[in-house]
Amino acid sequence: MNAHDSRHRDERGVSLVEVLIALIVLAFGVLALGRLFPAGSRAQVQDHLLTGANNLAREKVEDLSSLVWSDTALTVGRHPAGTGFESLGANGEWRRSYVVTQMVAPLDNLKKIDVTVNYGGAGLSGQRSVVASTYLRK
Secondary structure, eight states, X not given: OOHHHHHHHHSOOOOHHHHHHHHHXXXXXXXXXXXXXHHHHHHHHHHHHHHHHHHHHHHHHHHHHTXXXXXXXXXXXXXXXXXXXXXXXXXXXXXXXXXXXXXXTXXXXXXXXXXXXXXXXTTOSSOEEEEEEEEEEO
């Protein structure tokens, strides 16, 4: 046997079994990566709803903070009255209401305002809410 023949035996190519195993490993990797996209998209929508709820609660607190003490929007109780709410967003994704509470003496020169924004959907189990509170002085 000459040196030329032994070199050909050492330079074997990739076998069909090795190619199949590599393809299977690659397929599992692609499938695992594919499962991340829906979860990432769902998390992005949930973050959008949470950020929107925080912004809407803060916006209402700022609006109410600029009113005078005797304004009808600052009367004690739930606003809108009863079980009502403001439906906000293009598809009503957020529902906002607020409660005004008169503090008792010696803090009777303060009103507490709690703004609640409810939201749901996008894979959330049930409704979620954000509450922003502030105090107004007479």
